[in-house]
Amino acid sequence: MSANRAARLARLREVPSCDWRTGDDAMAPYLAEQRGLYQGAALAVALPQDTAAVSALVRACAGLDLALVPQGGNTGLCGGAVAQDADRQVIVSLERLDRIRAVDAANFTLTAEAGCIVQRVRDVAAEHDRLFPLSFGADGSARLGGAISTNAGGTNVLRYGNARELTLGLEVVLADGRVWDGLAALRKDNTGYDLKHLFIGAEGTLGIITAAVVKLFPQPRETVTAWLACPSVEACVAVFGHLREASGDAVSGCELVSRTALDFVLRHLPGARDPLAGASPWYLLVELGSSSASAGLAGALEGVLADCFGRGQVTDAAIAASERQAADFWRLREGVAEVQRHEGASIKNDVAVPVSAVPAFVAEASAAVESACPGLRVCAFGHIGDGNLHLNLSQPVGMSAAQFLAQWETLAGLVNAVVVKHRGSISAEHGTGLLKRGALAPFEGPVAIDLMRRVKSALDPDDRLNPGKLLPP
Missing domain, CATH: 3.30.70.2740 (Alpha-Beta Plaits)
Known part of the structure; x- marks a missing residue:
């Protein structure tokens, strides 16, 4: 290790309430990237224990001319949490900011720190008879701050929205170390710019999210799940529309699966079974849910299926007779991304x-x-x-x-x-x-890219927060 690097590390270790990982073996889990497309490199990994420590860390790094790469569960698929400079970049793992600060069941909100596992947030909400609907394949290891920073979606976006729609307020450490306390649990607030939206989906390039207020919903009391065979994608879209209309817009999930995708799952996912006897080019996994136990969703689904069979838009169907069978249907859909590597x-x-x-x-x-x-x-x-x-x-x-x-x-x-x-x-x-940063410019156009660069320059003029990410090079 060079004398300069050693001196920087010594200064960083003075940051209060912050643990460190240095050396190849200790940093390896934080340098790994999900798809293996990028090889990470960092000066060190910082593990601050609270928001004040994150603020102090940002100020210390500014004084040492270092950049910071925020990291949640490191489950991203686009390299957004990859550090790229062993001399100048410090990974900031938020894993120790994992406290649930408040649950307000009457207001249908929950306040949690950025390092909370998404599944844990959902479990805590359920303990208060509430639903936190953000759900995706990695939610057992992904952390809330990362999910919000990437505006994560998943299987419930149709009914409840993605992370942006589910976030009411944020606490953010800015590039100069100041802390913006925007943890308002309000659904109506027209006082000026809605600053939280600058940081949602910004992938840590404008500020480091340390806590959030998220929306909760009533727990579903009636749920109906079905696996449908359809002859074409056009038929799938038509069936989806019929379901929305007939159920009172109670469709909480509608997933498309091609036969190729299902074949991959059946070949490589242990215990996977085809829900239907014959093959079809396309399938729909549909789920209807209501907070009322007497919404009549089963009847609505059966009525739509009868009509769609008559129209030739559905050729076969299996309605889950139990929670276990519904889970088996979802396992087929969720297994696609996991098993594709075997092909x-x-x-x-x-x-x-x-x-x-x-x-x-x-x-x-x-x-x-x-x-x-x-x-x-x-x-x-x-x-x-x-x-x-x-x-x-x-x-x-x-x-x-x-x-x-x-x-x-x-x-x-x-x-x-x-x-x-x-x-x-x-x-x-x-x-x-x-x-995807290289593809962003031709897709967004020059005006949008110029506006993004202006925002970045205003909030992070020295490019210390997640440099090289999101914006085109």
Whole structure:
């Protein structure tokens, strides 16, 4: 270790209420990246124990001309929490800021620190007979601050909204070390700019979120879950519309799964079973929920299915007869991302288009990538109810992983071009990070990029917070 690095570390260790990890072995878990696309490098990993410690750490780093990379559960998929400079960047792990500060059941709100595991927030809400609906594949290890910083979505966005809609207030440490206390638990507040929205989805580039007030909801008392076979994506969209109308807009989840995606799960997920006897090109996993125990959702679902069978929009269906069977249906859907690696290398696309454009998008994007890379397998699945699709591409059988991944930019570019055609988003719920920042400029346009840079310059003029992320290079 150089004398300069040793001196910086010695100064940093003077920050109160802050633990440290240094050395390759101690830092390794914080330098790892989920997809293996990036190799992290950092001067040290800081573990502050409270907001005051985060503030003191930010001030200390400013005095030493160091940058900070905020990190929650390190479950991101776009490299947004990857440190890239072993001499100048310090990872700030929020894992020790894990206190539930308040639960206000009457106000349907919960105040938690950024390091709280998302699943734990949901469990604490349930203890007070309330629902915190943010739910996604990594919520057993992802932390609340990271979920808000990336504006996470998941399976309940259709009914409850993504992290932005679920956040009422924030506490944020700014680039100069000041703490903004915006932890208001209000649903109506028109006093000036709504500052919290600057930090939601900003991926730690404008401030470090240390706590949040989130919305809670009544617990569902009646839930109906079904696995449906549909002949086309057009039919899936039509069925979704019928369900919304017939249920009084009680659809809480509507997930699209292609036969290719289901085949991957059936081959590689232990204990997975096909819910239906015959194969279908497309499936819908639908869930209806109500806080009333007598909402009649089962009858509404059966009525819609009868109508859709008559129209040819549904060819087979299985309605869950128990919570266990409903969980089995969801396990099939949630297992897709996990098992795809067993089919070789994959290029993942997390995009969104208007629900009405989903059929055209899937057809056009699939045709474009299959033409560019013959034998490529399109693994399409996602939250069709809010237009967010994961159009993942698996390598052709017989092609090497390296040869396939070398086409990432070309194939992702073809998908993005179709997204732009339909006025969609190239990053629906996973964020931008390092992976997609290069594609942001042509997608957003010069005016939007200029505004983003102005905001960054105003709040972090020295580029100390998560440098190199989100904004185009």
